[in-house]
Amino acid sequence: MALKTKTLILGGGLAGLSAAYHLNALSDGDSLVVEKNAAPGGTAGSTTQDGFTFDQTGHLIHLHDPYGQRLIESLLAGNLRVLNRSSWIYSHGAYTRYPFQANTYGLPERVADGCVAEFLKTVHRPPRLAKRPSFKNWSLATFGKGISRSFMLPYNEKLWRTPLSRLTTEWQGRFVPKPRASEVLRGALLEQTTAFGYNAVFRYPKRGGSQALADALAARLVPGQLRLSSPVLTVDLRERVATVRGIGEVAYERLVNTLPLKDFIALAGPWPRGVREAAAKLRCNSVYCLNLGVARPRVSDKHWIYFPEKRFPFYRVGFYSNFSTSAAPKGTSSLYIEFSARAGDKVNLARLEPAVLRSLVSCGLLKDSDKIPVKLWKPIPCAYVVYDFNRGPAMQRIFAHFKKSGIESIGRYGAWKYSFMEETLLDGKRCAERLSGRAAADPEHGSEELRPLK
Ligand SMILES: Cc1cc2nc3c(=O)[nH]c(=O)nc-3n(C[C@H](O)[C@H](O)[C@H](O)COP(=O)(O)OP(=O)(O)OC[C@H]3O[C@@H](n4cnc5c(N)ncnc54)[C@H](O)[C@@H]3O)c2cc1C
Numbered sequence: 001m002a003l004k005t006k007t008l009i010l011g012g013g014l015a016g017l018s019a020a021y022h023l024n025a026l027s028d029g030d031s032l033v034v035e036k037n038a039a040p041g042g043t044a045g046s047t048t049q050d051g052f053t054f055d056q057t058g059h060l061i062h063l064h065d066p067y068g069q070r071l072i073e074s075l076l077a078g079n080l081r082v083l084n085r086s087s088w089i090y091s092h093g094a095y096t097r098y099p100f101q102a103n104t105y106g107l108p109e110r111v112a113d114g115c116v117a118e119f120l121k122t123v124h125r126p127p128r129l130a131k132r133p134s135f136k137n138w139s140l141a142t143f144g145k146g147i148s149r150s151f152m153l154p155y156n157e158k159l160w161r162t163p164l165s166r167l168t169t170e171w172q173g174r175f176v177p178k179p180r181a182s183e184v185l186r187g188a189l190l191e192q193t194t195a196f197g198y199n200a201v202f203r204y205p206k207r208g209g210s211q212a213l214a215d216a217l218a219a220r221l222v223p224g225q226l227r228l229s230s231p232v233l234t235v236d237l238r239e240r241v242a243t244v245r246g247i248g249e250v251a252y253e254r255l256v257n258t259l260p261l262k263d264f265i266a267l268a269g270p271w272p273r274g275v276r277e278a279a280a281k282l283r284c285n286s287v288y289c290l291n292l293g294v295a296r297p298r299v300s301d302k303h304w305i306y307f308p309e310k311r312f313p314f315y316r317v318g319f320y321s322n323f324s325t326s327a328a329p330k331g332t333s334s335l336y337i338e339f340s341a342r343a344g345d346k347v348n349l350a351r352l353e354p355a356v357l358r359s360l361v362s363c364g365l366l367k368d369s370d371k372i373p374v375k376l377w378k379p380i381p382c383a384y385v386v387y388d389f390n391r392g393p394a395m396q397r398i399f400a401h402f403k404k405s406g407i408e409s410i411g412r413y414g415a416w417k418y419s420f421m422e423e424t425l426l427d428g429k430r431c432a433e434r435l436s437g438r439a440a441a442d443p444e445h446g447s448e449e450l451r452p453l454k
Contacts, residue, residue: 002249007031007435008242010232011258013042014421015411017217018428019256020225026436029222032252034244036231041214042258043383043412044421047291048209049374051329054291056378057336058304058318059210061203061421067429067440068422072203075216079206081324085199089306090363091150098306099196100151101143102179102187111150116188118144123181132389135172136164142178152176155308158315161285161342162386171387171418204323213421232259235268237405254406256431260284260382260413261398275401278394282416287383288347290337290356291320293374298322299333300365312359313352314339332373335365340383349377385416408435 007023009016012035023031039045046055061080063069073080087098092111097103101119104112127141139152156164177196179187186192195201205212218226227247235242235255242250257264265271265279304318320327320334328334337356341347353375360366385391395416402409410427412419419427429440 002241002251003032003247004251005030005032006252007254007256008250008252009033009256009258010235010242010264011035011042011411011414012037012040012214012218012226012228013258013411014044014214014217014424015258015414015428015431016042016256017214017221017226018425019258019408019410019431020221020428021217022429022432022440023435024220024222024225026432026438026440029225031225031256032250033221033226034230034232034242034247034250035226035228038229039211039214040218040226040228041211043380044210044214044424046209046211047376047378049376050293052291052293052320052332052334052374053209053211053324053327054320054334054336054376054378055210056380057287057289057316057338058320058323059421060199060323061205061210061213062199063203063422065422065426068426071425071429072213072422075213075220076203076205079208079212080203081206082201082203083303083323084201085195086301086303086322087199087305088302089151089308090312091308095302095305097187097191097193099177099179100155100306100308101147102177102183102194102196103192104147104184104188105191107150111146112188115144115146115150116184118146119184120144120181133169134165135167135169138169138172139164151306151308154310155306155315158308158310159285159340160384160386161340162283162388166388168387168389168391170392175418206324207326209320209324209327210421217425233267235264237268237407238270254435255408256435257407257409258411258414261409261416263382264409264414265398272401274397278397281390281394283386283388283390284343284382285340285384285386286343286345286347287380288339288341288349288352289378289380290314290339290349290353291374291376291378292335292337292372293328294333294335294366295331295371295373296333296367297331299335299370305365307363312363313355314359317360317365334374343382382413385413385418387418391416 012033020033088095089100096106104115122144139148230246233243314337316338410431
């Protein structure tokens with residue numbers, strides 16, 4: 001006999017957990033979360049090994065919404081540190097402050113002059129841009145050739161693994177700071193400490209890494225509501241029955257998906273014509289995170305560093321032990337190194353690793369003599385959703401059908417978007433509000449949209 005639930009939630013990452021938590025608060029709480037992993041948290045989960053706690057690349061908490069802030073602060077009460085970002089770029093053999101476009105002070109004079117001169121040209125004679133420009137054209141028109149060629153283009157090529165002439169600008173509004181001309185000029189003449197961008201201040205759990213957030217949310221669910229090690233195998237949308245390994249058939253009335261959209265469409269059905277074709281057009285990259293535990297204290301005083309240049313195989317390096325002293329044993333440091341690849345491309349990690357370690361020595365972060373007792377690779381097969389020109393029309397096609405058939409698909413991967421943890425928690429809340437027809441407690445801010453970020 002099939003198990004019955006009113007709302008079946010696929011995936012126990014932050015989106016699924018938040019949907020279940022808010023459904024409990026808003027309605028009868030009859031929902032079931034099925035998660036394939038043995039622990040909740042998905043992409044925001046952490047692993048502890050030999051006293052080191054590693055996330056899947058540093059997961060820093062950014063708060064922009066009053067409700068999101070209250071929720072996270074209550075979930076992590078007594079376990080939250082507030083930090084002022086110290087993020088840098090390493091290029092041309094020098095460290096400069098993030099964001100590159102506002103901080104060329106410290107670069108070789110020739111490079112800094114070129115960046116500022118070309119930027120000023122865009123201010124005096126703003127280039128004409130198409131209505132929907134590519135990221136490449138937009139960057140050249142907004143920042144000029146110098147900043148684009150030294151940072152914007154090589155860094156984003158490394159991250160997105162997509163020709164930037166095929167990438168849209170839809171994702172960048174919140175994530176790429178756009179300083180004023182006066183700020184670009186000031187940042188070329190002196191080391192300015194203006195806090196640009198959405199993550200100038202961030203929070204991080206004192207203990208437990210980003211896993212602490214998922215664990216706190218999971219602990220607030222009803223016993224038995226979250227079923228771990230239970231991958232969903234198929235969903236029959238017509239019969240409203242899912243098959244879940246370890247449980248069997250689960251009959252549901254309403255379905256909330258948080259799996260990567262392409263995976264969900266592949267395992268569910270039947271679909272009307274066009275949905276699978278649309279899903280085939282969606283692309284993401286994969287991120288490979290190399291976590292290191294190093295037997296030396298404070299290998300860096302920074303939080304994270306961007307590496308735009310091709311000679312470095314990675315695009316970013318960050319330091320967990322600078323987020324929280326409990327992330328690494330006393331007298332050691334811990335760091336993460338991030339690479340990306342096109343989803344589906346084979347990456348030879350055994351070959352990559354020695355090249356990475358050599359690069360870390362070449363830029364002075366590691367020493368030849370360093371002992372590295374822990375090395376842990378964490379692949380994230382679907383990491384960043386690629387905003388190419390196919391994404392918009394494909395999403396319209398898919399979500400028009402979801403709307404008609406009452407399927408909720410939420411979170412960073414269910415909604416196939418570039419978002420962060422607070423927003424993911426709010427996605428779960430809004431989904432529960434739609435399903436229950438009620439606004440979450442806290443009427444003052446309950447249904448407030450995310451405020452635009454600086
Ligand atoms: C490299 C990287 C760095 C990031 N850094 C930050 C940061 O610093 N700050 C920040 O706020 N956000 C950051 N994020 C974003 C953050 O990770 C996401 O917003 C959030 O974790 C998304 O949660 P989710 O529930 O939508 O997706 P997921 O966490 O992916 O949850 C989906 C769940 O579905 C499960 N699942 C998959 N298939 C099945 C199946 N067949 N059956 C059952 N379960 C299944 C997965 O195991 C997973 O638990 C980062 C993301 C990446 C990739």
